[in-house]
Amino acid sequence: MADNMAPSSSPSPEGRPEGTTGACPSTRALELVAGKWALRIFPALENGPVRNNELLRRVGNGISQKMLTQTLRELEANGLILRTIFDSVPPHVEYRLSPLGESLNRTFVGLDDWVRAHWPEMERIRKSQVDSD
Amino acid sequence: MADNMAPSSSPSPEGRPEGTTGACPSTRALELVAGKWALRIFPALENGPVRNNELLRRVGNGISQKMLTQTLRELEANGLILRTIFDSVPPHVEYRLSPLGESLNRTFVGLDDWVRAHWPEMERIRKSQVDSD
DNA sequence: CAGCATCCTCAAGGATACTG
């Protein structure tokens, strides 16, 4: 844990610090932030606070309550998500992106856009390869 | 498979198509492209062709030959990586990013940059939370 | 409703050994 985090001020000749070491922070952050479910949760929170159940539905597909909570807690612990507890008789909890989380989400949107733009090409390549195989 | 891929031209009122369905392509692409090892392989290929062994060393950390090959094949099948076989007596194979792969890598760089910029803040938050706990 | 605890399954992935 807690490795030193040299800013981009002193990159290697190749450009960025690059993965010869294999300990680049993005790797860890991805694993932290993208436990495969995080990527699904972020867009579900894009337009405001959402409650547990709603979130469960929004993320949908194969997520379980367990995984949702677990991922949510991790994101919260890293300041990417804010958890608001309304102390009402039927418990009411709201999750929303923190400013930091929204910032990260913007990066995700970039990735999402890339995929949208290039997915067809990838699909084409996939087929042409089995074809020439 | 082969879901329709509406370009960002017709987003939902909220912004993008958003994950109510849970079948957004970025999810699948991430799982395809980011089998957790892909993210490590891309930077290792940033500055030109690399051979299997070298790649194994470059990615380093916990990757095994099995996982390397497996991931490489998947990336290749999607046109993100090019595999060149030199038919020499000691087998010689080179991997490099395709133009498509380089394009995707640029997105990864963005993510990487975000992490570099915000990791300290996340770390601070992490600590302050256990503090106020 | 939110969410924790428990049990159990299954497959991702490591280690090892072998081949062209």
Add this chain to the structure above:
DNA sequence: CAGTATCCTTGAGGATGCTG
């Protein structure tokens, strides 16, 4: 050197049931 095949371990994650 590059790559496959096999075995085996581990833990991610689902299902269920209970609580405040």
